[in-house]
Amino acid sequence: MNEPVFWLAPLASVFALYFAWRFFKEMVAHDEGTEMMREIGAHVRKGSMAYLRQQYKIMLVVFALVAGLFAYLSYGLGVQNPWLPITFTFGGFFSALAGYFGMQTATLASTRTTAAARTSLAGALNVAFRSGAVMGLVVVGLGLGNLAFWFVLIDLFTPGDPTQGAYLILVTTTALTFSMGASMQALFARVGGGIYTKAADVGADLVGKVEAGIPEDDPRNPAVIADNVGDNVGDVAGMGADLFESYCGSILAASALGAAAFVADPAMQMKAIAAPMAIAGVGIMLSVLGVFLVKTREGANQKELLGALSKGINASAALIVVASAAVLWLLGIENPWGIWGAVVTGLVTGLIIGRSTEYSTSASFKPTRSIAAAAESGAATTIIAGIGVGMLSTVIPVLAVSIGTMLAYQFASGFDPTQMGQGLYGIAIAAVGMLSTLGITLASDAYGPIADNAGGNAEMSGLGPEVRERTDALDSLGNTTAATGKGFAIGSAALTALALIASYIEVIRIELISAGQTALDVGRDLSVATADATLVDFMAFYNVTLLNPAVLITLFLGAMVAFTFSGLTVQAVGRAAQTMVEEVRRQFREDPGILKGTSAPDYERCVAISTVGAQREMVIPSLIAIAAPVLVGVLFGVAGVIGLLAGGLSTGFVLAVFLSNAGGAWDNAKKYIEAGHHGGKGSPAHRASVIGDTIGDPFKDTSGPSLNILIKLMSIVAIVMAGVTVSYTLI
Incomplete structure (x- = not known):
């Protein structure tokens, strides 16, 4: 990699990991209470x-098992890239490592956030947010550092002539295989974690709030620790793990399409490959x-707290607009202002999705308050109102991604319809722009569970009402930032998946050449060299049109997979929750001293039930994402x-946006009522809102967020298994 700007990536990776370590040390030094x-x-x-x-x-x-299968396909049958078993394994390992570091930090930080809340709201926010930043910086540091490492290593050991355009296409598409392991680990982590929680x-x-009438996070509730x-x-x-693979996938897809475009x-080509790496580095x-x-100041209200977080995120986004222009100018890349326009489009699209999600789910705005008002008429109207809010909340994100995709394409192509390759590169680099400030965006999301756990600790420890008031303010803010983070992740997934579909064609090109097919019949007695074929040529060769029954059938199958996956994950939560409900009821029934506060509940039994249920239920939904592209490739x-x-x-x-926003709105409607509106805690409206929140739980924390991994993982599996599709397809 002889492009100097490329080396911003490994330097920024070290920078991120240093500050993650520094923030972690600062957090550990705080009083634990x-x-x-x-x-x-x-x-x-x-338990965690x-x-x-x-x-x-x-x-x-x-x-x-999967690495063994890939090894057989690569070294035994010779139909897969020989790097695949290695990069697949490392992708999964570092995705898991990022999750492990984040978990360690969050579980240590929640107690210290509670301790800080005894004296200061601002101090508690500082502890929680800086701890969330550890997660964000570990994800981007490990992600970008890995990508730089694999690009250099694959470049060193890939045979071929670096002065030929096909060489860099081979290097970048080989590096794409890293995403397979990261995506697979992310899906298991998202599905399993969502079912557990x-x-x-x-x-x-x-059982606790509705049946026994005890407060949330009451230590008498056997499921409170598991919660x-x-x-x-x-x-x-x-x-x-989710955003680790999104981050890596967007950069890898942009690099692969940059190599193909030029x-x-x-x-x-080298400049186009280095651009997304350098922009991500500056973003860190x-x-x-x-x-x-x-x-923030002491006694800040919800809008002021949200403004404090927004200040950091918006400042980073504004500065990356300027910095990315400087990076592209230093690179001397072709059409720098058009590519810069694509980067800015991605950033603006992400901000619009975030603000739209905030509007749809925050108790400060009309949609969530309308659900709280509907709760006065009972659970049925609460559910109807939430479904309506969730459906309507899809409008702005879909329009934002649609318009953003078109603008990014046109900017990068210079509004030239013949420059399809550069246009697709623009879509991919827009996803990089959206995720360029992931370090702080993910910090605001990881902050949420830290604040939530801090509130639970305050309740169980019997701290004063002023402490619980501060932790409740942080927790409510965390619900909004978590919903915003999910919307942001889903939006970035849409752009990344679009880029990955285009990357799939480039991998098919390589596999066809490897199989000895040097020319494509594109119809009307015309033939083009496989190495020089455009994307339009490939569409003609494979008859990718709506008049092809195979395309129509599989369009429906793709839609069905999304709904089937969501249905399986929602039902998985239902089955696991039913077991938990029965266990909590059993403990209350067999030991009356638990509700009286004279004996301790069996927390570990509930933790074990959630763990076993999540591990058992996560397998089938996850396998669908892996099996569907392989089977469709062989059959169609x-x-x-x-x-x-x-x-x-x-x-x-669209389904992911609906599920995530409906669930977030139900949750915050309940909290809005608990804050004293529409009768407050214990009122009929509150009981109805708890039902709505319960239905929304698997929507917003299991099925919705897992869908964005599903759509990317299917693309990555298709790319990785392209050799099998080319060699063994039945039609």
């Missing part, structure tokens, strides 16, 4: 790490700056795979 607070924190930490160890044991077996949450709410553990396994380890000019440095800008060929990916992307994106 009373003996009771430390004991509760230890229970949560023990026990779950993670169990999940990683299962993933170790799964990864060993919602089984515990639903069990704790239905707090769930916040970490779902929204820390799960979200970290195949006739190897010098410009500006994210750290944004973290230092997040501060390349055209069928493209149809599957397009159907899964369009349906999965």
Whole structure:
């Protein structure tokens, strides 16, 4: 890699990991509170790490089997890239490592946030947010550092002539295989973590709050520790793994499409490959700056707290607009202002999706308040109102991604319809722009479960109402930032998946050449060299049109996969939650002293139930994402795979927005009522809102966020298995 600007990437990676270590040390140095607070924190930490160890044991077996299969396909049959078994394994390992570091930090930080809340709201926000920044900076540091390492290593050991355009296409598409391991680990982490957390949450709410009438996070509730553990396994380890693979996937897809767009000019190819790496590197440095800008005053209200977080995020986003222009100018890349326009388009699209999600889910705005008002008429109207809000909330994100995609394409292509390659590169680099400030964006998301656990610790430790008031303010803010983070992740997934579909064609080109097919019949007695064929040529060769039954069938199959996946994950939460409900009822029934406060509940039994349920239920939904592209490729060929990916992307994106926003709005409507509106806690409206929140739990924390991984993982699996599709397709 002889482009000097490329080396911003490894330098920024070290920069991110240094500040992650520094923020971690600062957090650990804070007071951990009373003996009771430390004991509760230890229970949560023990349960979180026990779950993670169990999940990683299962993933170790799964990864060993899949890596073995890839090794056979690569070294035995010769139909797969020889790097695949290696990069696949490392992708999964570093995705898991990012989740592990985030989990360790979050479980240590929640107790210290509670301790800080005894004296200061601003101090508690500082502890929680800086701890969330550890997660964000570890994800981007490990992600970008790995990509730089693999690009250099693959470049060193790939045979061929670096002065030829096909060489860099081979290097970048080979590096794409790293995303397979990261995506697979992310899906297991998201699905398993989502099932765990919602089984515990639903069990704790239905029996504790609705049936027994005890407050949320009451230490008499046997499921309360499992509920707090769930916040970490779902929204820390799960979200970290999710955005790790989004971050890596967007950069890798942009690099691969950059190599393809400028195949006739190897010098410009190198610049196009280095651009997303360098922009991501600058984004890391500006994210750290944004973290230092997040501060608030004592007694701040919800809007002021949200403004404090927004200040850091918006400052980082504004500065990356200027910095990315400087990077592209230094690179001397072709059409720098058009590519810069694509980067800015991605950033603006991400901000619009975030603000739209905030509007749809925050109790400060009309949609969520309308659900709270509907709760006065009962659970049915609460559910109807929430479904309506969720459906309407899809309008702005879909329009934003649609308009953003078109603008990014046109900017990067210079509004020239013949420059399709550069246009697709623009879409990919727009996704990089959206994720360029992930270091601070993910910090605001990881902050949520830390604040939630801090509130639980305050309740169980019996701290004063002023402490709980501060932790409740942080927790409510965390619900909004978590919903915003999910919307942001889903939006970035849509752009990344679009870029990955285009990358799939480049991998098919390489596989065809490897198989000895040097020319393509594009119809009307015309033939073009495979190495020189355009994307339009490939569409003609494979008959990728709506008149092809294979494409129509697989479009429907892609949509069906999104709904089937969501249905399986929602039902999985229901089954696991039912087991939890029965266990909590059993403990209350067999030991009346628990509700009287004279005997302690069996927390560990509930933790074990959630762990076993999550591990068992996560397998089948996860396997669907892996099996669908392989089976469709064998049965319907390349055209069928493209149809599957397009159907899964369009349906999965809209469905994910609906599920996440409906669930977030139900949750915050409940909290709005608990704050004293519409009758407050214990009122009929409150009881109805708890039902709505319970239904929304698997929507927003299991099915919705997992869908964005599904649509990317299907694309990555299609890319990785392209050799099998080309060699063994039945049509």
